[in-house]
Amino acid sequence: MTSLRYSLAALALIGATHSAVAADNLDIIVPFAAGGATDIVARSFEPIFSQQLGVTSVVRNVAGASATVGTAEVANSEGNPNIIGYEPAGALSIQPSLKKLPYGSDSFTYICRTVSNPMFLMVSKSSDIESFKQLVEESQEYPFLYGSSGPGTLPHLAMAALTVNSDLKAEHVPYSGSGPAMNALAGNEIQIMADTETILENYDLRPLAVFADHRVEGYPDVPTMQELGLPALDFAVWQGVVAPKGISEERTQQYAEACKATVESDKFKAFADKAKADIAYLGPEDFEAFVQKRFAANKQVLKDAGLTP
Amino acid sequence: MDMILAAMGDAFTWQALLAIVIGTWAGIVIGGLPGLGSVVGLTIFLPFTFGMDVITSMALLIGVYCGSVYGGSITAILINTPGTPQSAATTFDGYPMTQQGRVDEALGWATFASFFGGVLSCVLLIFCAPQLAKFAVNFGSIEVFALVCLAMLCIVGISRGSLLKGLVCGMMGFFFSMVGSDPITGADRFTFGSYALSSGLDLIPVVVGAFALSEVFIRFSARDEEAAAIPEARLRFPSLREIGRRLIELVRGSFIGSFVGALPGTGAAAAAFISYASAQKLSPRRANLGKGEPDGIIASESSNNAVTGSAFIPTLALGIPGDVVTAMMMGAMVIHGITPGVRLMVDQAQTVYALFVVLIIVNVAMLILSKPSIGLFRYLFKMPLGFVMGGIVMFSFIGAVSVRGNPLDLVVAALTGILAYVLRRGGYPLAPLVIGMVLGPALESSLRRGLLISRGDFLSFFTHSGIATTLFVLIGLFLIWTAVAGVLDWRSRMAACRQPVPSSSSRA
Structure with missing residues (x-):
């Protein structure tokens, strides 16, 4: 012993x-x-x-x-x-x-x-949706599809949290990375995506809201989720x-x-x-x-x- | 015009040219060594580019990329072992030609077809990138599903002898590709509770086991020095007349490669199989395919090298990387302060033009460097067979583990090698296994994504878009064609049996 x-x-x-x-x-x-x-x-x-x-x-x-x-x-x-x-x-x-x-x-x-980097809620610039309110309204008739860079990734979670906490009706379609998802967004296979400023700036996208507790520098017109009357949704890619x-x-x-x-x-x-x-x-x-x-x-x-x- | 001249000036610096020569040559050698492929080559060279300017680093990486896609064909032809998965389809006709003593001719066609495909796709990239990118954007999940179904039919064509055996191997490859995380839900599948398996089976270890290791086992078990000896590698370029005769094959392969390369998430291996499948239906010499027909090498090599140029189309036009390799290039661009995106062509026009010039120089360099590279392999393969085979085993394992640094991949390569040996002994073709593994993930995820998009309505796939409908009609025609040809073949064989003297032209 x-x-x-x-x-x-x-x-x-x-x-x-x-x-x-x-x-x-x-x-x-x-x-x-x-x-x-x-x-x-x-x-x-x-x-x-x-x-x-x-x-x-x-x-x-x-x-x-x-x-x-x-x-x-x-x-x-x-x-x-x-x-x-x-x-x-x-x-x-x-x-x-x-x-x-x-x-x-x-x-x-x-x-x-x-x-x-905080995440933004984005739609294609070619779509006629200008605000989150409009997005929610249009989703009532026929649910939108949102993309992600894969199941269980941050873009997926941010959107899942948003659909649970708001009246937005949208379903998930996962892709194998942000690139293929952007391709699908450009071809209107999906309509919504949540991702960072890098993605937002590199493609023709329109931000509707930001998943942060304050407005982001450089995007003074993009409201936070709280300002839209939703619970504080804080998602960032870090x-x-x-x-x-x-x-x-x-x-x-x-x-x-x-x-x-x-x-x-x-x-x-x-x-x-x-x-x-x-x-x-x-x-x-x-x-x-x-x-x-x-x-x-x-x-x-x-x-x-x-x-x- | 000034812009193009300035871009030429950027590309024709001694640093860039030196980078092209080193990159291309290293790429050919890395591609030729079984197991070490494009991704490993780029991983090796990526850190060197951090200290270079943007054109030189792109020149080095593009050289490695294009060189490795071509280099894979050398070992595919010489020892029936594709150096990279992109060249798997080159073995179908390349190795039979070697066995017939036509190795110089086979290498010549592989080299010329690679060059032709590479240059044609550069031209398409320069003149039609925005249009092709637009078309690729309209190629959604359902269209990709239809295209992959069409490519899967290639299994039928290469399973000579027994369709059943081909399908068994194809399904086995498909199953291998399903191990690991579910692409849609993220849940683990077929991992038997083992965490190591949750990252799935990678393509490289399986290809290395199926081709390189099983080839080594076959050669050792043959105990026949004559048959196991590797013929001397020589290179003979096809004459202009021969090229003219097969020009249509070269153009078709290059266009298919350019087109498939522009679609995100497909890649050079898939392009080669799709191109080979089309040659099986459209080549005037299709009856000889699989028995040592240059058209087969052309189909495979022109299309896989055409991907190298067109993979830049979504990258440059939309900022979307078409495959792992272009994703790495995009990373290198970001390091040098160029952010790929929709405005790249406008904001960085000079850099983009310089990139085009570099791509063309790389293809020319590849043509010039093919001879010394093949000479190097001739020298390597002159060594005693034991050393050569030992070297192949060593590089196979290095390649298998270096893709993602997972020790499990060593076990996967070894077990696949043993399985492949048993299968080959039983007369099962191995190419369908690789096809299943390459196309399986694309088939599954595009089908399931398509069902999510159509809300579970499979019938709406057929009418989803003009492209999808056309592709499904082609699949239907292919199936009818194969069935009719099968019946005709069976009837003529029955007729031949009844006649006392069998006709020699009974094969359809």
């Missing part, structure tokens, strides 16, 4: 020493294939971040299953101070409620939120950095400081400006609280919309 206890203690010690050693190499997991929207931001973030941290880092694309495969790899590396994940909103705040995953929203050491559980407090601080310095650097700001990503830094505690809040809110939406029991 004592020998068992000793070996357990020894194991714990090995574990502890392992977790204390921060090597010169850092693995940055991006849970999407190379070249995607998240990957591009991560690859612009990575060189500045690793310079701040004084390490050599490698971006590793581990794609699949709505970004949960790569995210699971970060969660499963408990105690490893040399791996972080550059994560999209969905993998942290939606997927754990949708299906059985090897991780939950509390399986990480939260480091920072980097960017966040990204952030997480590390596995069990890393030292010191390491967390190092990561957080490097992250803050990165998003405040001129180089990253210039990139974010070009890519239309709004920098929205949150430190470790704030970011964790934010994710937990979004996780609970999304869980409720999924339940209300009948997507989960």
Whole structure:
């Protein structure tokens, strides 16, 4: 019995020493294939971040299953101070409620939120719908179809929440990404889509409302959901950095400081400006609280919309 | 005009030309190695582009992309192992030609057809991009469903010997494509509770197992050094007269590729199968298809390289990437501050024109570099067979795992290899398996999306639009044609049996 206890203690010690050693190499997991929207931001973030941290880092694309495969790899590396994940909103705040995953929203050491863009409710510019009120009225006779970049993605959830909380009648048609959905919108196969400013600006789309608690700069005429007499619907596409559980407090601080310095650097700001990503830094505690809040809110939406029991 | 000259100036810098040469050559070699395909090639080169200017980085990436689509045909012809899934249809006629000792001719046709398809699609991209983009936009889920059904019929044509065996393999491929997340509801299917399987089976590991690994197993089990030896790769371009004779095949393949490439979510592999299916019905030499007929190589290679140009149509005209590869290119553009979208052609006209020039130079570079690249493969395949086969196994596994970094893909490749070996021993054709895997997801999601749009009314598919109706009529004609030809064939065989001297022209 004592020998068992000793070996357990020894194991714990090995574990502890392992977790204390921060090597010169850092693995940055991006849970999407190379070249995607998240990957591009991560690859612009990575060189500045690793310079701040004084390490050599490698971006590793581990794609699949709505970004949960790569995210699971970060969660499963408990105690490893040399791996972080550059994560999209969905993998942290939606997927754990949708299906059985090897991780939950509390399986990480939260480091920072980097960017966040509010979502807009949009219709094609060629349609004659000018306001949310008109959209609701026209949907009464024959329900509209709304697209999304896939089942259980943010565009899907935002629209599901909207149809539950308003009189809008619309049904969901998922596509394999924003691109095909935009093609369908241009061909009038679907009529409504919820997505970010990047999508709004790049295609011929008309914003009807914004899923945020205040009007967005550059769109003074686009009302918020509350102004339309609906409950506060807050949906944004954000990204952030997480590390596995069990890393030292010191390491967390190092990561957080490097992250803050990165998003405040001129180089990253210039990139974010070009890519239309709004920098929205949150430190470790704030970011964790934010994710937990979004996780609970999304869980409720999924339940209300009948997507989960 | 000034704009075009300025664009030429942008494209004809030494940096851009060097990038084209390096990119194209690397692309051909990467494409030729089984397992390593377009996506892996682009992933390798993407980080290098961050420090370059926008034209040079596009030149490098386009070179890798076009080169890899062509390169896949080299190993498809030489060792019956398509280097990339896009070249799977090239094996149907390419490898029989190699077995008949016509390897130089086969490689020549593959190279020329790739060049022809690439250039023709560039021309279409330059002159008809807005019109084609508009047409592609009208190609909704129901039209895509009809098109994919038409392409699926290609299984009938390539299952020589036994239609039943072909269908068994096709359904198996279709089933493989269904493992993982449901495209409409997001629920897990056929994962048996295993989290690793929830990301589904990727195409590359399955293709690598079905073609490359099973080929290695077959060659080792044959224990016949003569038969297993790889012929020396040489290249002989077709003469102008030969090209003239098959010009219509080249043009048809290129147009089909250009058109399919402009549709979002289809890609070069699907284009090659659709083009091959059309050659089976329309080529004047269709009776020889599958037995070493250059028309088969032309159908496959002209169409898959035509996709490389036309995949830019939705990207440039609408900002919608047509496939994974153009999505990566769009990412590279964003890094350099160019945001693709509806106004790209207006706001960044000079860059877009320079891109067109680059595409054409890449295709010319591909034609010039084909000879040294094939020379490299000739040198590689001269090594003892054990090394060559060992190398193929190694690259197959590297390719399988590097697509998305999932170790499960190694297991998938190995198991598919064993399954494919057993199937080939039983006389089952493997191409339908890949067709099912390539077209299955498009077929399923377009059908289910179409049903959502039509509110569950399948009959309204047939009258949804002029395009859909036309495609469904074509499917009907194809089925009647096949049935009638089958009956005629059966009757003439019956007649031949009754006669004491069998007629040699009993095959329809």
